[in-house]
Amino acid sequence: MPLRRKLSRLHDLFSIRTSRYFNGEWYLHVYPDVKAKGLDPARHYLDHGAVEKRDPSWAFSTAAYLDSHPELARSGLNPLLHFIRSGARRREPAPSSACRSAPLVDAPSLIDVEAAFDRLAAERRPASVLEAGTLQSSPGVSTHSHGRFPWVARRDYVKLDIFAGPDVDVVGDLHALPAEWSGRFDCILANAVFEHLERPWIAAREIARVLAPGGIFLVATHQSFPLHSHPSDFFRFSREALRLIFEDAGLVVDAADYKHRCAIIPPPAVMPRCKVETWNATFPSFILVQAAGHKSEGRSS
DSSP: OHHHHOOOOOOOOHHHHHTOOHHHHHHHHHHHHHTTTTOOOOOOOIIIHHHHHSSBBBOOHHHHHHOOHHHHHHTTEEEEEEEEHHHGGOOOOOOOOGGSSSSSSOOOOOOHHHEEEEEHHHOOOSSEEEEEEOSSTTTOOOOOOGGGGGSSSSGEEEESSSSSSOOOSSBBBBOOOOOOGTEEEEHHHHHHHGGSSSHHHHHHHHHHHEEEEEEEEEEEEESSOOOOSSSSOOOOOHHHHHEEEEEEETTEEEEEEEEEOOOOOOTTTSSSSHHHHHHHHHHEEEEEEEEEEEEEEEEEO
């Protein structure tokens, strides 16, 4: 392929991928044949999908756009690229007819973070575990994950919280774990904790410190969730933000992604009701964001 044509194609792909009217996960969900073949959704839409009148997201109908611009069918121009680069972008395009047949769903994440963590745990068989945030929020209902590690003795599974109570072995703060814990644990878990931390980047460094070389971690927190103070509520995270604070702490992040698709319903003054469905489909929200990884064998602190 000539260099100029190759650069033009790369530019086209970039324009599609970064358009708010393209949603790769939605495309793979609505067109399972593309997913089954392991094809890149943006490349497929550029090369074949538009010609087949497939839609790049809920927010854009390829067929409707071609009907309103018949010259595109003759020229071979990609309708979404034409919309992005022409004056037509000043008007909202017709939404995909697939909206009605594909309601907002908990589409599978690109990465199954818990499965990635379970593989690490099966490979490394941690002998000692620290889990943060284990206090029972509902009396009599345990939420800790000791059952996930049946080979770990009870004395080697330490449950930590900032308050004393049921399912708490040690009262402590993830911002400042005991100095003598450096390199002590083979595995660290924190579920629904990081949104409550004043400075989660410091807690990530503490996790890195008390992990033994080769140790593993799994953290789950919220990307979207109502305010809930236990005792305070500070942060929401994108997967990029969660990955960043652990990489900055010197850990290797093996997997990071979202889980549990949800929708945000803003008041009409913020978003007209007629646009809420398309808005949520184009700009997804999720209840959870997770990160799993490990500490390099050669790192001691």
